[in-house]
């Protein structure tokens with residue numbers, strides 16, 4: 001039904017596969033593509049200070065030159081959390097809400113970013129410092145297009161380099177660079193960090209942020225310290241890329257996977273609202289940074305058009321110059337959109353959305369009239385929500401369409417991806 005409705009609206013396969021070209025089209029063509037998905041990394045951290053201490057000095061420095069910074073970029077995860085952030089970003093499909101997409105659609109055909117890069121002469125490798133079977137990554141990655149996956153089983157993990165949940169980000173980046181330098185060029189490397197994971201308490205190994213006594217041992221306080229650690233690891237990572245001659249000829253992209261501090265938790269709500277100076281709401285909880293650094297490009301811009309994780313693939317593909325390789329993308333190239341439109345289905349339920357100016361949250365009972373909206377600039381509630389009915393209906397239909405396409409394994413009809421699993425191969429022997 002969703003597919004039929006789409007066809008009736010004239011939004012055909014052709015229009016879904018057409019990625020518009022921006023003024024930055026092909027700016028990074030031929031460079032290595034290094035994408036870093038940052039665990040629990042929210043956008044409010046960027047440029048912020050806590051008691052005079054800058055929280056993300058290394059990411060802030062990146063924004064000063066050769067960087068496109070998307071400051072109204074939002075998570076679009078479902079039940080699969082971090083893995084959904086990957087799934088949405090690579091494939092430009094929304095994850096489903098009734099299971100974990102890497103498991104539910106493990107054997108589907110896909111033609112996301114790893115495949116597109118491979119079609120254009122790149123290798124595609126994933127790196128993550130936790131056990132490979134978590135979120136079914138080891139089973140799902142071959143169909144996603146990754147030729148190889150370095151997980152905790154491949155990295156050297158010991159007492160010295162363990163921080164929080166497992167391999168600390170600093171060592172994770174260092175060991176990943178040691179692999180990347182021996183990969184055939186150009187390569188696509190996808191790195192997923194781990195250390196800034198809930199409950200964020202890494203104070204036994206790292207105390208970069210001095211907290212006020214009343215914020216010690218709180219989720220908020222520990223969170224600031226953990227993301228500060230990850231930012232420091234990013235600084236070291238960038239230096240290592242320079243040392244290994246992998247910096248100048250790469251495009252290096254960072255984005256957050258999802259929120260770190262749930263707005264519905266009373267203590268978070270209190271501490272975040274005090275920190276921000278206004279009530280902490282879903283739009284800020286969902287707001288993650290997207291930072292695209294292209295060394296030597298001379299291009300610097302802050303882009304405030306609203307975008308979500310399904311917009312990642314088309315936007316990056318445009319910068320790489322491979323628009324014509326895209327088979328299907330439900331997201332849009334943020335760089336060419338006049339007005340952003342980001343649908344949500346988790347926390348703010350199906351039918352909810354965020355634009356450049358407002359957020360609309362469907363009521364928990366699903367009744368439009370009981371819903372709420374607020375202005376993102378003034379942060380005030382909008383009394384009359386009737387003007388948002390059409391966008392609400394579009395948001396509902398959009399989620400159904402994405403689900404229907406996954407259920408019907410739509411990509412098998414649109415691409416030449418071999419349905420059998422690819423053998424996992426690659427360079428081994430770390431450190």
Ligand code: GP9
Nearest residue numbers: 080081082083130131134
């Ligand atoms: C573990 C990590 C955690 O592999 O990706 O994911 P999350 O619990 O945040 O979904």
